[in-house]
Amino acid sequence: MRRVDWKQLDRSERIASLRRPAQVMAPETSTAVAIILEAVRQGGDRALRDYTARFDKADLDDFTVSTSEFAVAEAALTPALRSAIREAAERIRAFHEAGMAGEFTVATATGVNCGRILRPIPRVGLYVPAGSAPLPSTALMLGIPAALAGCDDIVLCTPPRADGTADPAVLFAARCCGIDRVFKLGGAQAIAAMAFGTQTVPRCDKLFGPGNAYVTEAKRQVSMVEGGAGIDMPAGPSEVLVIADAGANPVFVAADLLSQAEHGADSQVVLISDDAAMLDAVLGEVARQVEALPRGEVAKQALRASLAVRVDSLEQAFAISNDYAPEHLILALRKPRGWLPRVRSAGSVFLGDWAPEALGDYCSGTNHVLPTSGAARWCSGLSVASFQTSITVQEVAREGLAAIGPCAVELASAEGLDAHRLAVQLRLEALAA
Numbered sequence: 001m002r003r004v005d006w007k008q009l010d011r012s013e014r015i016a017s018l019r020r021p022a023q024v025m026a027p028e029t030s031t032a033v034a035i036i037l038e039a040v041r042q043g044g045d046r047a048l049r050d051y052t053a054r055f056d057k058a059d060l061d062d063f064t065v066s067t068s069e070f071a072v073a074e075a076a077l078t079p080a081l082r083s084a085i086r087e088a089a090e091r092i093r094a095f096h097e098a099g100m101a102g103e104f105t106v107a108t109a110t111g112v113n114c115g116r117i118l119r120p121i122p123r124v125g126l127y128v129p130a131g132s133a134p135l136p137s138t139a140l141m142l143g144i145p146a147a148l149a150g151c152d153d154i155v156l157c158t159p160p161r162a163d164g165t166a167d168p169a170v171l172f173a174a175r176c177c178g179i180d181r182v183f184k185l186g187g188a189q190a191i192a193a194m195a196f197g198t199q200t201v202p203r204c205d206k207l208f209g210p211g212n213a214y215v216t217e218a219k220r221q222v223s224m225v226e227g228g229a230g231i232d233m234p235a236g237p238s239e240v241l242v243i244a245d246a247g248a249n250p251v252f253v254a255a256d257l258l259s260q261a262e263h264g265a266d267s268q269v270v271l272i273s274d275d276a277a278m279l280d281a282v283l284g285e286v287a288r289q290v291e292a293l294p295r296g297e298v299a300k301q302a303l304r305a306s307l308a309v310r311v312d313s314l315e316q317a318f319a320i321s322n323d324y325a326p327e328h329l330i331l332a333l334r335k336p337r338g339w340l341p342r343v344r345s346a347g348s349v350f351l352g353d354w355a356p357e358a359l360g361d362y363c364s365g366t367n368h369v370l371p372t373s374g375a376a377r378w379c380s381g382l383s384v385a386s387f388q389t390s391i392t393v394q395e396v397a398r399e400g401l402a403a404i405g406p407c408a409v410e411l412a413s414a415e416g417l418d419a420h421r422l423a424v425q426l427r428l429e430a431l432a433a
Contacts, residue, residue, distance in 0.1 A: 001257075001271070001283060003308045006316065018324050020373050021266045021305040022213040022237050033188045033217045037225075040192035045199045051189040058160040058184070063200055065166055065182040070175055073168035081169060088363035089140050089176050095365030096145045100384045105393075111400025115393045120150040123202060124387060125194030125229065126179075127209030128158040130186065133263065133295070134167035141367050141382065142208050143177025149387035154179050155194060155204055159186025187211075188218035195222035195229040206230040208382065210369055213237060213266050232386055234375040238263040239270075240357055241326035241346075243317045243339075244282070246275040248332035249353055253278075254285030256330055257306070258299050259358050261290075265301035270324065272309045272317040279308050318342040325376040328357045345377045401427055 004017055022029070039047040045063075053059050074082070105115035126142040129135050139156065146154050156179050158170050166184050174182055183201055185193055191211075197203030207219055207229050216236030222228035240260040244253050257269040273279050286303070290296045311317050314333070321329060325345035333339055336351040343349055347370030350357050361368045369382040396404075405428045412421035 001269070001286060001303050001306045001308045003279060003283065003310070005310045006320070007312060017307055017309075018270070018320075020237070020239070020268055021302075022216070022373060024305075026213075026217070029213050029217050030221075033214055033221055036188040037192045037195075037218060037221055040189050040198065041196045045201075048185060048189055048193055048198060048201075051187070052160065052185065055187055055189075056160050057162045058164045060160060060164055060184060063183040063185055065171060065184060067180075069165065070171055070180070073166070073171035074175070076168040077172055082172060084363075085136060085140070085169070085173050085176060088137065089144060089173075091363055091365040092140050092144050092367070093148070096148055096367070096384050100148065101388070101390070109400060109403045111397035111402075112404055113395045113400075115395075117391050117393055118388045119391060120152065121205050121387055121389060122151070123153040123155065123204045124151050125204030125207045126154065126156040127190060127194075127207065127211055127215060128156060128170055128174075129209075129211050129215070130158045130161075130167045130170055134158075134170055136167070136169035136173035137362050137368065138209060139170050139173035139179070140177060141369050143174060143179050145367070145382060145384045146208075146387045147178050148384045151387055153202070154181065155202060156182045157185045157190040157194060157201075158182065159190070160184035188214045191215060191218035191222060196227060204229050206232070206387075208232040208369065208386070210235040210238075210372075212264060216372075232369065232382060233371045233379045234373050235369050236372045237266040237268070238328075239268045239326055239372055240328040240330060241270040241272065241321050241324060242330040242332055243314065243321060244271065244273045244275075244278055244332040245314065245334060246273075246278055247334050248273075248278060250278060250281035250285050251289075252353055252356070253282045253330075253332055254289050256332075256357055257282070257286060258289055258293065259356070259361075260328065261299040261302035261306065262293060262295040263298075263302070265298055266305075267302040269302065269306045270309065270326070271307070272311055272320060274311050274313055274317065276310055279310055283308055314339070315342075321346070325371075325374045327370045327372045327376065328360070330355070330357055347371050347376045347381050398431060402431055 103117050105113050108114050128138045156174055158166050193201040194204045219231040223231045238260050260269050290299050322344040327347040329346040330350045348360055360366050367382040371379045405424045408424045409421050
């Protein structure tokens, strides 16, 4: 991790220091993804087989996970892991049920009733990463709110292993969500298959799920082309920002930083503190702990694009954090809830020394599919509402038209839209007659 003193940097240096790795490689990524998307759009299953062999080193004639594969996957897991997946699913379901939006009707005037109804998105496509680190937790985070929303058709794609099988924990987690339509496909080619449809994979209305820079770019591109699909959010390489004061535990903070750095070489972690000794202690712990990690080399690559920032005050730390808009924000502070009003932009916040970000990844109940790359400034993490559309409804009685019609006539006249005015005026005249 590179250490900097914020007050020593000018404006351009500050912007450059907090630039995400995925943003640096964006032009090259964009070109490569565009080629893959067009190949799958034109070649269908044939292109999927070619890319699966090339990128996943798996030769597959059929991408569909069979009933027997689900059974074999469940049997392959230890009882402890099956229990942990079920336990996490219960808490995730409880949290998302509590946060579900409701339908409503309100009388905005006498004889005018306006309301909102909710409808599930008919067919959704879920992407569950399973490259160097399979993520069964993501299957829960996507599948549970999709089921609660009432989506009629749920499609899930996850990368195959070299032997042509899907990760058994991912398959078991999918089954726990009631999902049995799973395809062994990964990367940008999986996004293309769900967005455009192939001979095997059905075309989906909206795509969900995190991924690396290529998956994120693929989602962005398919959402912008004719015949593509909607997407949940920019949910790319993982990131965490930790604001730590002098009383924080450097061992805990270092572990939190490394828990995100080990996700991938394109991840980024940021530490901000107003205490120089804390920065020194955490950096020392990071150097010590990373050597013991099985994914230590991956974490080290991420740490090269990561930062430890010395600030003059915690107020300045929050200003930097709000501008950066991290996916995960850990407040390793004394009385952290008191600082919560200072947070303006973050995907998910973890309060205090005993709330590691890893709990949110797995089993606290909140969703770990969160906006990255600064998108937390304008969008939120995944919820049941992400899998629904809301439709407004208005019911107007005769007395309702009489009550609000003149208002519409006046506004339509001001805007010079005569057809709008007449649509109301003619009805008002009919009432008067």
